[in-house]
Amino acid sequence: MAHETLYNGIVLPSPWPPKRETLPPDPMPVPYLDDPPGVIPIDVGRQLLVDDFLIAESTLTRTCHKPAWHPASPVVRPDRPWESGTPGKARGRAAMPFSDGVWYDAADGLFKMWYYAGEMTTCHARSTDGIHWEKPSFDVAPGTNVVMEHPGRRDSGTVWLDPEGPPAERLKMMWYDETVREHVIFLSPDGIHWERLTETGNAQDRTTFFHNPFRKKWCFSLRSTMFYHAADDKWSYSIDRPSGTEEDGPWTYKRIRRYAEGDDLASAARSWPRLGDPDWRESEKGREMAMQPVLWVGADRLDPPVPGSSYVTDLYHLDAVAYESIMVGLFSLHREPFPPLYPKRSDKINMVGVGFSRDGFHWDRPFREPLLEMSDDPVAWNSSNMQSVGGCFLVVGDLLYIYCTGRGGSTNTKIMDFSTGLATLRRDGFASMDAGAEPGSLTTRPICFQGSHLFVNLAAPDGHLTAEVLDREGQVIAPFTRENSIAVTGDSTSARVQWQGAADLSELAGTPVRFRFHLQSASLYAFWVSPDTSGASHGYVAAGGPGFSGQVDT
Structure with a gap:
């Protein structure tokens, strides 16, 4: 099989996805950071500075940034009779995406959310601003916003908006039927009426x-399990207990992820076998089928434990989305099964971290502090079990809207609420390269582009940025010198960089060059070369947002 070369110059080895034999406690190796391409094409998207893939040398300091909770959170809470929980179960009320999905649909200019409202129903809410949500009545269950009544008890699911798909398949849904222990996929033209696929x-x-639009692949983030023997420091990757008994004994159960992909959703879903038996986990053959997708990723030794706890953090879930020139992963990290160290909490101790991938498989996770974390208030809406949503986040003006779920509202698990919160972060704002009063610089690796106009996402209200262009060997190319560079000041998520004596960068199109940025009292979040003076990046905008005709910034 021929090697696949990606949009950013990374060459994928064959076979792909790679087969991992183990998930060691050390962070996941990231081959493209150890051996980046000799020349990196940057025509797709804003180039985020979350790692050193693009950086040859720098005297700047990388800073990671956390989102802030929107004061309206939770923006969706259970307030309808049909959101009152699951019949026969002592659980609280629910209005939360259990992954499910939150999207901006450019077809009608609305924010749209699909969410779990107890184990028997999936509901749908809409908003004009992403903050204030309505629950319209649909004809599936008249008088309610229910869009699917589940014959079996549903667990988590996914809803994905696919604007490039056929009209009848614009929305794709999967949910886990606990009754028959299988994941079922549906298609819909409107997100309300669904047909089984x-x-x-x-x-x-x-x-x-x-x-993954960079590779045009549909990908599965598959929950799997492993077992850890602490005394012998051994790992077992079977999904059944190594002891062969009901009890773990010396083996500790851990959640991990496996991975599968396909050219379309149906072929991806069928890329590994199924037994067709609700009791497949009790069958050796069924368990073997579930272990055919490749080992992917788990928590590692750098994931912070709960202070004072002996519990080893594991990976509860991983949602991912294409954003600008990278894949962003939101890692729901499980830090304590039930809260003996948090006796007033009503559910699991989870937090959401972030990772970045440029090949869609290997994850670099430089920031281990929580991106989204629980409240210290034991009765807050997010006092426990924080998790990400399908689509991960949206681009709304100069901000990213990051939706998440939390459980709380009470220390009594029988009456706690499952709600949906909103946090906001500067666009491209996961990390910045910073200079203080002492000037600093950043020089890229050799890059190439077809565009004409250099843009930066820069915060410099009291400082400035200048730039120069070098050839591959590091010699300055006139007239793109530091002396001719017009200083960029102020705070803008899209500021154009220009030089005296040059209209644009068109004469350098297709030629390997380096950029060198000089900063003082400034923070650089991203740079990109656009074919348009508007600054359109032609990168991906996650789950969309107002002003975009789809999921690409054009």
Whole structure:
């Protein structure tokens, strides 16, 4: 099989996805950071500075940034009779995407949310601003906003908006039927009326899917398990207990992720086998089927434990989305099964971290502090079990809207609420390269582009940025010198960089060059070369947003 070369110059080895034999406690190796391409094409998207892939040398300091909770959070809470929980179960009320999905649909200019409203229903809410949500009445269950009544008890699911798909398949849904222990996929033209497509291979609950548009692949983030023997420091990757007994004994159960992909959603779902038996986990053959997708990723030794706890953090879930020139992953990290160290909490101790991938498989996770974390208030809406949503986040003006779920509102698990919160972050704002009063610089690796106009995402209200262009060997190319560079000041997520004596960068199109940025009292979040003076990046905008005709910034 021929090697695949990606949009950013990374060459994928064959076979792909790679087969991992183990998930060691050390952070996941990232081959493209150890051996980047000799010349990196940058025509797709804003170039985020979350790692050193693009950086040859720098005297700047990388700073990671956390979003802030929107004061309206939770923006969706259970307030309808049909959101009152699951019949026969002592659980609280629910209005939360259990992954599910939050999207901006450019077809009608609305924010749209699909969410879990108890184990028997999926509901749909809409908004004009992403903050104030309405729950319209639909004809599926008249008088309610229910869009699917589940014959079996549903667990987590995914809803994915696919604007490039056929009209009848614009929306794709998967949910886990706990009754028959299988994941079922549906298609819809409107997100309200759904037709069954297929089932996946054998997989455990809390499995979801996402689309990787860089490779045009549909990908499954599959929950799987492993077992850890602390005394002997041994790992078993079977989904059944190594002891062969009901009890773990010396083996500790851990959640991990496996991975599967396909050219379309149906072929991806069928890329590993299914037994077709609700009791497949009790069958050796069924368990073997569930282990055919490749080992992918888990928590590692750098993931922070709960202070004072002996519990080893594991990976509860991973949602992913294409954003500008990278894949962004939101890692729901499980830090304590139930809260003996948090006796007033009503559910699991989870937090959401972030990772970045440029090949869609290997994750670099430089920031281990929580991106989204629980409240210290034991009765807050997000006092426990924080998790990400399908689509991950949206681009709304100069901000990213990051939706998430939390459980709380009470220390009594029988009456706690499952709600939906909103946090906001500067666009491209996961990390910045910073200079203080002492000037600093950043020089890129050799890059190439077809565009004409250099833009930066820069915060410099009291400082400035200048730039120069070098050839591949590091010699300055006139007239793109530091002396001719017109200083960029102020705070803008899209500021154009220009030089005296040059209208644009068109004469350098297709030629390997380096950029060198000089900063003082400034923070650089991203740079890109656009074919348009508007600054359109032609990168991906996650789950969309107002002003975009789809999921690409054009």
